[in-house]
Amino acid sequence: MPLIALVVAALAIGFEQLIQWKYGPLGIIAFVLLTVGVKARNTKLSGAGAALLILLLAQSN
Incomplete structure (x- = not known):
């Protein structure tokens, strides 16, 4: 269990x-x-967190 x-x-x-490396502090x-x-x-x-991550992913593509 501790290993898991x-x-x-x-x-x-x-x-x-x-x-953090890919999207910075906003990520x-x-x-x-x-x-x-x-x-x-x-x-x-x-x-809100999911929407913000989606926006960051859409912005990078």
């Missing part, structure tokens, strides 16, 4: 670093909004 938690934590940190804010919204079961926060 360690792997999940490493993947989360890696994904966060990838978002981190969107990722945090999405994560907090999902954990708190708040659809407004998670929707």
